[in-house]
Amino acid sequence: MSISVQASRSPGLTAVEVAERVRDGRCNDVPDRAGRSVTDIVRANVFTRINAILGVLFVLVVSTGSIIDGMFGLLIVANSAIGIVQEVRAKRTLDRLAIVGQARPMVRRGGVAAEIAPHDVVLDDVIELGPGDQIVVDGDVLEATGLDVDESLLTGEADAVHKPVGAPVLSGSYVVAGSGAYRATKVGQDAYAAKLAAEAAKFTLVHSELRSGIDTILKFITWLLFPAGALIIYNQLFASGQSWRPAVNGMVAALVPMVPEGLVLMTSIAFAVGVVRLGKRQCLVQELPSIEGLARVDVVCADKTGTLTENGMRVAEVESLGAADPSAVLAALAADDPRPNASVAAIGEAYPSKPGWACTATAPFTSVKKWSGQSYGEHGNWVLGAPDVLLEPGSETAVRAEQRGATGLRVLLLAASDRPVDAPDAPGRVSPAALVILEQRVRADARATLDYFAGQHVAIKVISGDNAVSVGAVAGSLGIPGGDTPVDARTLPDAIEPLAAAVEAGTTFGRVRPDQKRAMVTALQSRGHTVAMTGDGVNDVLALKDADIGVAMGSGSAATRAVAQIVLLDNKFATLPHVVGEGRRVIGNIERVANLFLTKTVYSVLLAFLIGLCGVGSQLFGFEPVPYPFLPRHVTIAAWFTIGIPAFLLSLAPNNERARSGFVRRVMLLAVPSGLVIGTMTFTSYLIAYAGPDATETERIQAGTSALLTLIIIAIWVLGIVARPFVWWKVALIVGSVLGYVILFTVPFTQHFFALDPSNPALTGAAAGCGLVGIVLVEVGSRITRARLRTG
Template sequence: MTTDRRAAESGLTAAEVARRVSAGETNDVPARASRTVGQIVRANVLTRVNAIFAVLLAIILATGSPVDGAFGLFIIANSVIGMVQELRAKRTLDRLAIVGRARPMVRRDGRATEIGSEEVVLDDVIELGPGDQVIVDGVVLDAAGIEVDESLLTGESDLVVKSPGDEVLSGSFVVAGTGAYRATKVGRAAYAAKLAEEASKFTLVRSELNAGVNKILKFITWLLVPAGALTVWNQLSGQQPLSQALTGMVGALVPMVPEGLVLMVAIAFAVGVIRLGRRQCLVQELPAIEGLARVDVVCADKTGTLTETGMRVAEVHPLDGTTEVADALAALAAADPRPNASLQAIADAYPAAPDWRSASVAPFSSARKWSGADFPPHGTWVLGAPDVLLPDGDEHRAEAERIGARGLRVLLLGRGDRTVGAAGAPGVVAPAALVILEQKVRPDAKETLDYFAGQHVAVKVISGDNAVSVGTVAGSLGLSGGDHAVDARTLPADSGALAKEVERNTVFGRVSPAQKRLMVGALQASGHTVAMTGDGVNDVLALKDADIGVAMGSGSPASRGVAQIVLLDNKFATLPYVVGEGRRVIGNIERVSKLFLTKTVYSVLLALMFVAPGLVGFEKLSYPFLPRHVTMISWFTIGLPAFVLSLAPNNERARTGFVSRVMRSAVPAGVAVAVATFVSYLLVYPGSAAPAPDLTRATTTALITLITTSLWVVAIVARPYTWWKVALVATMVTLSALMFVVPFTRTLFALDPGDSSFTLTGFACAAAGIALVEIAWWADGRFRPLEVR
């Protein structure tokens, strides 16, 4: 026995393992590509809008008026919603990683021991058996019919036979046979780990909603400084105390910030995530459902996405008129203790095995490419490759080759003239039937593809499998282009030429991991929003680069780590629900954004209007509204109705141009509300020297105008009406009226509607404001009739 052979049998010694550990030659696999808890907390707390409100809250608390600081609760709510969702997704993925963690059998000091995958060191001898995962790269030392499934690495579903001296790569699985291999690359040097590390930088999905809101917030941030300075100057020059001036400033600035819009976006996304979670869909990032709603190209892997694991019997063609074909197939499947994928498909098709007793069994071997059994007195039956069992020129072999050219797997069932254990077995084979197998297509795949076709979303099938096989599967699902699948090895390397080919064709086979990434990039360069679905290590780079990555829950930890959406039940059919949920979120957020930004517009204008008289030499007007007034307005004209409207059904197609569309409605409405409110205040303003009760009545009159016109904006946004929308508007009107009637709330919010003439003035100005809002709304619809409102 050679030294290498002895080393293979005994493995490393404890001293050799210790030396490798001290040298750092361990399986320190890179961390999964997700944010840490600290990163999640920082990203959700340290935001622009939180910073704005923290500063304003600190000012209010310094003035000694905590009741006016209720808006500070927004900071907590806005931060908690995002953190809870991301931490929930992280916890779920971490549990999946623990469940799927392999524990290999490693030979050390002459005996096999089960250890954790992270404890493997360089040169360890690792045993392999059916179902075992290859956790590090290595070289095969012993092999007894080892067949490896490398589909997670290459995308090819065909099994690969391994012999001593052959390389095995991390991320593959043993399907049949036994043996051992020596670890040659561990940790970050292993193939699967390299791909995972290349994709390990965490990147957030781009959200047009968030980008639009941030653009608005950025502009408002710069606006707050001069607006705040002017307001404080105006208040102080009116001989007001500093604390009162600062309270007035905060009261003017708080409504300028569409804080509820940020919160509502987070709530709408979170509710969408909860709804999708009920369908076993894990959303790692809140904006991901928005992103998928905007997708116009879906790149789908075949294996694990359109097809299930395993095969199925498509047809059986009897060749010699025998009536024993079904019994023979069932008996062969039942006789093999470890059926491969083909025999398992036959066992599924013929579950009722006859009472045939096997005298001897020859399991399938890739070396001989057939399996068989002796069934006295029924004879010897074999099942295998027609080109091995039949001679050249045989008509049945030629027929099998024609069928195989369509991407199907063809096996020959026949009788041998020698027992399976005899030399030269099975001898001359008498053909009995051709068994045609095809990949098991997911029952919901066609319905899903039809949905995307109806929504004008293109589907590209990009697989590492044989192009003919991929085309057959795509064609069976009715996907256009399945009849002319492209072998990716023939695609041009030039990015421009590649983009044209990817745009022109639908189905691609023999696609390498690097090519998948290039194809996604080519589609994006052509202006498409791309979603990529996959489950293997070979999909990781493309999943990361796509606008939205969708991974299967049973896929590799690396693919789950970089994807924004994980389908825990491995159902491709869940994607239409994700698209629908995204459309609901986007459509409703756009609808309610008009409420929030209308408030921003009229708040900015009112702040400037109350400062303007003092700037041009007239009597200075103090900003009349307190922060608590702003809170009351926000409750009934924005917050509560926006929350309800954001949860309504909505299947509008996602469109770009969110900010411009919303501002077209918000600016005219905000101008109308601001003008009506300011005129209302001027008409009843008693002068700066008037007693405090008179000023309170004037403020109350302006509030009546402001709330009434704002409620009308709510009524417009709620169109078209349904019973629950009418009930919503009616409820907001009732609650708003109660604020002015109930003694407790009148005291709390400093309201005095006692002067009926003032109140009538407020409603008259509100009526004029409503007319202006309706005219602006009509004009927007008249000149943009094609816009979906």
């Protein structure tokens, strides 16, 4: 690899020049994190379709003079306020964590380089580059030492692009090899980074199976609302012969419960609370659905270095293979590497005394060639890299290196080359000089985390660029099945089908190239797997980008943090089970909540259809029209203790059920039969109690009370089914719901306030009887549904 450098090192801008550019607005004034502002969040939570529907119905009820029947209007305030508070909390959590995890460029000013925040970069700043650095603004290269840049995030092309002095670089790309510096030519909104940040770090609620399922359900409900609403409007305003005030109240009472007003809200709250909870564990969730996505993962591809092992290394031993002492060479290689990786940094700590040789050529380390080198004229050409790459297989030194690597140590070969390291055919013929033995500590939490995934039937694939035997030793020490039989990725096929078969069969892979990591992820996905990829190095970027869920370590390169959906800022692999737990809580609890809301929608639509058909029948066949049994206040209190409060508590409760696909089918299989039973039995109870068009006010109230009692009895039983399996707080929740309704139906003040009259023993008994029949039918339907779901 050739080396190109600027003749003189640019000192960068002076403090005065920086101040001038800031004053003129020539700075990188892009937000630290893209996403909705607080104003956008307020607007999005207030001006919703559901709030619009409820708002119109609220105005209609208020126009009748019955303010009390407009209590459901509080839902508009509650929905908006809760949604705003939770999303703002989540936004602040994400913004705070994003500042910790953001790429911080090394900017040279007045001859001194220091890390600064991206928004502090100004036009003409000189920014230094090294492996793994993300290019934060556009510019032109001033200095380059084997500088290779990956532009795949911009162009989709995986091959690195060599950047000599004068070449342009675009923000959003990242350095894969070499070092250098560039001058910022475009900053702020002019730079490509502004567009990239808007896409890569957005607080979003899209691309989620859970939310897609809810959208599908809501579309279906919308189609039902039109005919049901039309029928009830016709019945109340024309067929029943009521005056306009009770007709409007009945119409509103029928339409309000059809709208699943809290379903989307509860989903947003569950996601947002998950973000806040994970934020307390220093876990940055760059996209909300990734919480759900990781809960659905069935294969985790884990990089060894930095994920299963700690980042830091130390030189355990240097085994000389010749007469000369390798100390001076090792010290020179470490000192002359401007951006050393973990291995070279460890060598530099062990050999800090630089011999003072003049470097004549440089070959930076890349994940593809697996070696780096420096030429020192009369002091020789030296390379440092993987023994199994630099040596002939089966040679005495190669066998010795493999034996040392089999114990889990990292082994590097120091060798002299017969040609300059920047020669096109480098490294040429090498003469082994020493084996450098490095120690890596296995993370203390790695074993427990891997055991957790194994217990959840999530397959683990260890994919590393290190020697296969060394990787196998680490995997074997962690008890990973198949870890003691590692696969050398250089023997893997390129075609997707055979590659997928090989990756499924094996668990531990060494000498994996960056493009192979990406291909292995794609191969697993082709077999129907949901794949998570963890990593911290620049060689993991392609695989992280293509995985269903990318998880980066906070101490990893800026490029890995930019493309990952989840960043573990505390570098703890053990945080992943907590992310899985949050995902399962969201998925499982939203499914419970959806059952409650959709059951209400189904019985409300059915009841409206039945009442409306009676009105149509009265015109066509002479049937007696039946007015809607409830006032708006009735449907409001019916939802209080059967849906509203329980749904909020259930959406935030612990839930470790394994995530499964088929959300819509499962919800509909429970909600539709339950809703049909409630609607039918409520209508039956009302027909038993209805005294005809000439009924007194008291008789009308008693008939409505009987229907409401039947509805509540069955709805509480549905709540009990949804809450299973029972724990003490769920039992307390159901008992509390029952007591709440006992108070509403028995206390004189609440009886009068909510227009309830259960004083007729015959009607109340009939209502209870209809409720018990409904309970039996709902329970039988639930058991049949669960049996069907178990069998497929």
